[in-house]
Amino acid sequence: MNRITRILLVDDDRTCLRMLKKILAPMQDCEVDAFTSANIALEKAIQAEYDIVISDYMMPEMDGITFLKQYMKSQPRTSRIILSSYCTKESLYGAVNEAQVMRYIEKPCDEHALRSIIGQVIKERAHAQPAASRSNEMLSIIQSQEHIIAHQAKEIDKLKCSVA
Numbered sequence: 001m002n003r004i005t006r007i008l009l010v011d012d013d014r015t016c017l018r019m020l021k022k023i024l025a026p027m028q029d030c031e032v033d034a035f036t037s038a039n040i041a042l043e044k045a046i047q048a049e050y051d052i053v054i055s056d057y058m059m060p061e062m063d064g065i066t067f068l069k070q071y072m073k074s075q076p077r078t079s080r081i082i083l084s085s086y087c088t089k090e091s092l093y094g095a096v097n098e099a100q101v102m103r104y105i106e107k108p109c110d111e112h113a114l115r116s117i118i119g120q121v122i123k124e125r126a127h128a129q130p131a132a133s134r135s136n137e138m139l140s141i142i143q144s145q146e147h148i149i150a151h152q153a154k155e156i157d158k159l160k161c162s163v164a
Contacts, residue, residue, distance in 0.1 A: 004029050004030070006033070006048070007030055007031065008032075008050040008078075009054050009055075010035050010041045010054070013056070020032075020034070023114050038061045038062050042071060049075060051078060051079065052080075053080050054083055054105070055080070057083065064084070068080050068082070068100075079125060081121070082104050084104070085107035103121065
């Protein structure tokens with residue numbers, strides 16, 4: 001059984017959100033949440049973990065770069081994608097450099113291209129997962145060893161006190 005990929009969509013345009021959800025619906029093992037409010041999406045990010053977040057660039061509450069930078073604070077490992085019908089070179093630099101966006105998708109987006117991009121991101125995340133898992137295992141082993149060493153140090157101190 002494959003792991004479910006959770007995707008968060010943020011765009012103030014309800015029609016665009018419906019279109020994106022419709023495009024992503026055929027993708028197996030994907031669960032999609034969509035919000036028209038960047039602030040509400042940020043609140044949701046505190047409650048639920050997502051693998052991929054796709055944000056529009058031009059929104060009334062805050063731009064996509066600001067949203068993604070704030071989003072990174074609660075979920076830094078989420079893959080970030082920016083979606084826009086109008087994006088300057090400067091805003092693209094900001095997206096990549098400040099919000100660490102890994103993909104830019106131009107509106108209107110081709111449904112096959114969008115599914116392909118999401119599929120690529122899912123594969124990239126799957127390849128990165130084992131390395132992160134090994135890092136967590138090593139951290140756990142180190143912490144366990146530190147606990148054993150601390151316990152042995154206490155035992156040595158007790159023995160020193162009883163000998164003295």
